[in-house]
Amino acid sequence: MSDNFPPDQRGPAPEDGTRRSFMKQAGGILGLALAPPFISKAERLTALSRKVEGVSEMQLKVNGTVRTIRAEPRVTLLDALREHLDLTGSKKGCDLGQCGACTVLIDGRRVNSCLTLAVMAQGKEVTTIEGLAKNDELHPLQTAFIKHDGFQCGYCTSGQIMSGVACINEGHASSDDQCREWMSGNLCRCGAYPNIVAAVREVAGNKS
Amino acid sequence: MDIEPTFFDSPGAGGIVGQPLDRVDGRDKVTGKARYAAEFPLPGLVYGVLRTSEIAKGKITRIDTAAAVKEPGVIAIFTHENLPKLAKTPNTPEGKKAIGAPMGFLPLTGNEIHYANQPVAVVVADTFERATHAASLVKVSYEQAQPIASFLDPKAEIFDPQKVQDGKTDGHTRRGNPKSALAASPIQLKATYTHAINNHNPMEPGSTTAHWEAADRVTVYESTQGVTRTQQALSEMLGLPRDQVRVITKYIGGGFGCKGSCWPHTPLTVLAAKAIGRPVKLVLTRPQMFTSMGHREDQTQTLTLGATKEGKLTALIHEKTSTTSPWDNYAESNSKIIDLLYECPNFEATYQLARANVMTSTFMRAPGEAPGSFAIECSMDDLAAQLGMDPIQLRLLNYAEKDPSTGKPWSSKSLKQCYARGAELFGWSKRNPKAGATRDGKYLVGMGMATASYPVHNSQGTARVRLYADGHAVVQSGATDLGTGTYTVMTQVAADSLGLTVDKVRFELGDTRLPTAPNSGGSVAAGTVSSSIYMAAQDVWQKLTKLAVQDKRSPLYRAKPEEVTNEKGRLILKNDKSKGEDFAALMKRLELTDIEGTGNGKYGAGYESGMAASAADSGHKDDAGQHSMHSFGTHFCEVRVDPELGTVRVSRWVSVHAAGRILNAKTARSQIIGGSIFGIGSALMEQTVRDDHFARYTNASLADYHIPVNADIPEMTVEFIDEHDPYINAMGVKGIGEISMVGVAAAVANAVFHATGKRIRSLPITPEKVLNAGIAS
Numbered sequence A: 001m002s003d004n005f006p007p008d009q010r011g012p013a014p015e016d017g018t019r020r021s022f023m024k025q026a027g028g029i030l031g032l033a034l035a036p037p038f039i040s041k042a043e044r045l046t047a048l049s050r051k052v053e054g055v056s057e058m059q060l061k062v063n064g065t066v067r068t069i070r071a072e073p074r075v076t077l078l079d080a081l082r083e084h085l086d087l088t089g090s091k092k093g094c095d096l097g098q099c100g101a102c103t104v105l106i107d108g109r110r111v112n113s114c115l116t117l118a119v120m121a122q123g124k125e126v127t128t129i130e131g132l133a134k135n136d137e138l139h140p141l142q143t144a145f146i147k148h149d150g151f152q153c154g155y156c157t158s159g160q161i162m163s164g165v166a167c168i169n170e171g172h173a174s175s176d177d178q179c180r181e182w183m184s185g186n187l188c189r190c191g192a193y194p195n196i197v198a199a200v201r202e203v204a205g206n207k208s
Numbered sequence B: 001m002d003i004e005p006t007f008f009d010s011p012g013a014g015g016i017v018g019q020p021l022d023r024v025d026g027r028d029k030v031t032g033k034a035r036y037a038a039e040f041p042l043p044g045l046v047y048g049v050l051r052t053s054e055i056a057k058g059k060i061t062r063i064d065t066a067a068a069v070k071e072p073g074v075i076a077i078f079t080h081e082n083l084p085k086l087a088k089t090p091n092t093p094e095g096k097k098a099i100g101a102p103m104g105f106l107p108l109t110g111n112e113i114h115y116a117n118q119p120v121a122v123v124v125a126d127t128f129e130r131a132t133h134a135a136s137l138v139k140v141s142y143e144q145a146q147p148i149a150s151f152l153d154p155k156a157e158i159f160d161p162q163k164v165q166d167g168k169t170d171g172h173t174r175r176g177n178p179k180s181a182l183a184a185s186p187i188q189l190k191a192t193y194t195h196a197i198n199n200h201n202p203m204e205p206g207s208t209t210a211h212w213e214a215a216d217r218v219t220v221y222e223s224t225q226g227v228t229r230t231q232q233a234l235s236e237m238l239g240l241p242r243d244q245v246r247v248i249t250k251y252i253g254g255g256f257g258c259k260g261s262c263w264p265h266t267p268l269t270v271l272a273a274k275a276i277g278r279p280v281k282l283v284l285t286r287p288q289m290f291t292s293m294g295h296r297e298d299q300t301q302t303l304t305l306g307a308t309k310e311g312k313l314t315a316l317i318h319e320k321t322s323t324t325s326p327w328d329n330y331a332e333s334n335s336k337i338i339d340l341l342y343e344c345p346n347f348e349a350t351y352q353l354a355r356a357n358v359m360t361s362t363f364m365r366a367p368g369e370a371p372g373s374f375a376i377e378c379s380m381d382d383l384a385a386q387l388g389m390d391p392i393q394l395r396l397l398n399y400a401e402k403d404p405s406t407g408k409p410w411s412s413k414s415l416k417q418c419y420a421r422g423a424e425l426f427g428w429s430k431r432n433p434k435a436g437a438t439r440d441g442k443y444l445v446g447m448g449m450a451t452a453s454y455p456v457h458n459s460q461g462t463a464r465v466r467l468y469a470d471g472h473a474v475v476q477s478g479a480t481d482l483g484t485g486t487y488t489v490m491t492q493v494a495a496d497s498l499g500l501t502v503d504k505v506r507f508e509l510g511d512t513r514l515p516t517a518p519n520s521g522g523s524v525a526a527g528t529v530s531s532s533i534y535m536a537a538q539d540v541w542q543k544l545t546k547l548a549v550q551d552k553r554s555p556l557y558r559a560k561p562e563e564v565t566n567e568k569g570r571l572i573l574k575n576d577k578s579k580g581e582d583f584a585a586l587m588k589r590l591e592l593t594d595i596e597g598t599g600n601g602k603y604g605a606g607y608e609s610g611m612a613a614s615a616a617d618s619g620h621k622d623d624a625g626q627h628s629m630h631s632f633g634t635h636f637c638e639v640r641v642d643p644e645l646g647t648v649r650v651s652r653w654v655s656v657h658a659a660g661r662i663l664n665a666k667t668a669r670s671q672i673i674g675g676s677i678f679g680i681g682s683a684l685m686e687q688t689v690r691d692d693h694f695a696r697y698t699n700a701s702l703a704d705y706h707i708p709v710n711a712d713i714p715e716m717t718v719e720f721i722d723e724h725d726p727y728i729n730a731m732g733v734k735g736i737g738e739i740s741m742v743g744v745a746a747a748v749a750n751a752v753f754h755a756t757g758k759r760i761r762s763l764p765i766t767p768e769k770v771l772n773a774g775i776a777s
């Protein structure tokens, strides 16, 4: 199934300035790991030798609004959203990248926000479940989740919906089986899977 | 009220109750607005993190917090050396009972280590990251002892507990003379079934946010299936009057039993918050979820079955051995379902336990019924195969027309219809009776079925209805909605009972300030809370009737109250519906802005139902207590087994259940699907692995403890058989949270047997077990 492989979806590279200001904050080891090749070797070594400073300011663009938080560089995007921005729609089911409850979109691409440091999300567009509806009008997938009862407790739901939105955009919901496969990174202990597939497929069908 | 009314004959019947209404909390859940226990941003909130033990048995010889305390942001570290004293702990049997604790031991009350990952410190800091890091810096030195890992450990001592499940279940039961009946039976089958440890793993981890509003008053946002039970536990442990402990659970991210009790992290968080004088939030990590809120115990059961040559059961002998903790005699009561599922005159069950270095196990969805049904339903399948009989035919041959365990008639039982409808939907008649004979390409195809049953447990609760003259109502009961649909179905019940549309009703739950409701567990919530609401609405109507018949301006003036009824929000005369008035008109005239009613809903055979009371009143001695109350159903499963890889995939699924009144066709279907998937997990993949030597856990994460993912689950078909049961409660609701899972593992195992001709009696049925069974490819 060749369509089971994702197209190259690397988002646009952030502005250099953004990257650099990010580097300053992230500092040290993290910065090194992410340092793009155009940063000089000397600069990379400096990064390595610099101590990770504690709390610093970072700017996150979430749901179209730039917000500033003061946090340590080790804060995950998930905790930044939940604990700093009171955007608690993204859930923490494992904090280990194993359940998908924390799924958000970064530049349109689905990621586990518990595996993403907040500093790394700077200069990018973060979309969470709170940003999906346009004012009072729900996103079609939100409506479909209600209609098909795609959840019970609701704890995996934000992640399922964000993942579902991306899954549809990726073109990975063109059959029930494909949808099941590509939605399998999002666990649901309540067992809403057949209803989730129904919701995602309905919206995918309407789209194509 | 002398005669309790029931919903059956009420004018509300035939309204929105039963309809597939979308969840009323749906919008909050799909927009991320629903707030769970760890999502209340209190001013000054700080973070608690547990440090847990690396060893499973021994003593803490030294606990050094010096380095951790120095970390920036660290506020306090609590260990057994400085934890504030509690008024009561569960460490004595009396304390445990008063608290209603699931485990007779609270960590941090001494230096002994009894199980792996037992909490040894609570670290509180201003951020989650700092608390987590500081917890890793706490240095714990141990004097290690050799732990016992399970009942299978050669060091384990197997003992007869006399009673299990905190005394609720007898360790020995006997009817008739099973041993001699077995000896005289031409057919005897003996089989041993084993079960891995299962963990509930709700997607929302256990979470507590404790906020002391005054030195003697605390509010706790808790991820619990029962705010009342948590309140009881905390008020006993803290030595505070109940009303000074408030517990709030507006949303809960699943529970499945593990959030049915107050586990150690909750009082530890509450104590920490008190000591530092700031609100504290503590969320268990996913690995900690495997050793913090109980589990389904590792167990083995041997079932011996005697039958005539025709296939009539003559004797059932059940023996269970399982692991329990150093303090408690907990075992799921597997034998209960085996005792009543089929007509069989001779029955015996015994329980044995062994203490090991594990925390106490606890109820997990369909406790007892899930593993018990695995044993009896696989053995019945074996018997059918041995006799060359159709598995459904064999079950019909042994159909129990009365409850074999008590001799009482069923309050209702529609199992035959479930078999028939399930078989039809599934296409059972197309099944090749011969095992191992159906193929689809390289896959071996198997079809299996099993019976499900779950009791109606005794329970009661209360609700309050406030009806406003402007046509709105607020309805309250301190229940919880685990995702089962409580918010939605109770709104429906209230709407019909009051003659309003659902958009005019707001149902509130999840707060100890509301009228008391039972734990959402044991499938009791739907029946109890709905009946309470219905009764509260009747209270409102009675009050309104009284006002109307005394009011000169009312068309009902001087009517006898018993001659007045209500329909679509109107008070009317029973025999002249044209005579009456809207409640709103009456209330406005009397200048009443609102009127309140309360109700006490009772559920189960321990109480007389409304119908029974009225029957008794009219000279019939037919009360609810003389009935055995159970829901029944069937699951049908098709699997595809890969003979080269040993993988089992469920390819089709049909469930048909009869569980009294179904309050919402949509949420009920979801619940049955969810329970079936939960069961498929236990059948095919779920196992928590405890190391034999160290009694530590090797797979405590969601990457290593596999639960079903979307791709594991096919489209599923669910139907309900309409059932009218006037005995169970005013609403006629039996509940479906657990029955959805009963029999599931057996249906899967029976399908695997049919596919391969090999019987696998060890759960989960993993690929290596399938390959080791020696199937020919």
Ligand code: FES
Pocket (backbone or CB within 6 Å): A091, A092, A093, A094, A095, A096, A097, A098, A099, A100, A101, A102, A103, A112, A113, A114, A115
């Ligand atoms: S919380 Fe991020 S994957 Fe589970």
Ligand code: FES
Pocket (backbone or CB within 6 Å): A150, A151, A152, A153, A154, A155, A156, A157, A187, A188, A189, A190, A191, A192, B203, B253, B254, B483
């Ligand atoms: S809805 Fe409860 S975990 Fe998915």
